[in-house]
Amino acid sequence: MEKKSELQKMLDGELYQAGDPELVHMRDNARLLLSRYNAMMGASLEERNMVLKELLGKCSTIDIQPPFFCDYGAHISVGENFFMNFNCVILDCAQVTIGNNVMCGPFVQIYTAYHPVIASERIKGPELASPITIGDNVWLGGGAIICPGVTIGSxxxxxxxxxxxxxxxxxxxxxxxxxxxIRSLA
Incomplete structure (x- = not known):
């Protein structure tokens, strides 16, 4: 059986080494694109979206206010009519799937990454990640933190x-x- 890459382990929710050269290279590429993007505060939405398309792949009617931060970008899937306010973070070590018409206040943090809770395992260095899914028409208020493995319904x-x-x-x-x-909205 062929040995899994650290990238595949990460995406499969298994312990992985974040210092793996392939993962470091991917993060470095994302940081370069984020640096360009975050320097575009006065640029038009169309100009900013050109950089976001390089970072995220497919994206259309989205508006992410800089500064924005993520690990890879490649593991973020965003639906139509997405808005994310200033200073948001997406740690996309696993897939982050965001539906249509989603709005995020400032300082929203979406974390797929986590570490073993047993100290003897944690200090060895491997990390874990679990996917996050956010349905359609969701509003995440400012400063909300979405933890690994969570699904938020439409x-x-x-x-x-x-x-x-x-x-x-x-x-x-x-x-x-x-x-x-707190209460039903239906």
Whole structure:
């Protein structure tokens, strides 16, 4: 059986070495594009989207206000009519899937990456990642943190400052630390 690359281990949710040369090279390329993008604060949306297309691949009607930060860019899939405000972070060590008509307030953080919780394993250096899925018509309030492996259902609003550690269903308002459903929106 052929040995898996660290990239494939990362995308498969297995322990992987983030210092692997292929992963470092991919992150370095993303940093160069992000540096260009974040320097374009006065540029038109069309000009900025040209750089985002290099970073993310397919993207159309999206508006990400610089500065924006991510690990790779290649593992972020964004739907139509996406808006992300200033100073947002997406750690895309696993797939991040964002639906249509999603809005993110400033300082939203979306983290697929995490480390082993057992100290003896953590200090060895390997990392883990779990995918995140955000449905259509979702609003993530400013400063919300979306943790690894979380799915947020469509038509849901996440309150500002929330820490989303578990799946949140569709059609609800959820908030808090940890984030929990406050009321139905249906």
């Amino acid at each position: 038509n849901t609003t996440i309150g500002a400052g929330s820490v989303v550690t578990k799946d949140i269903p569709a059609n609800v308002f959820a908030a808090g630390n940890p984030c929990k459903v």
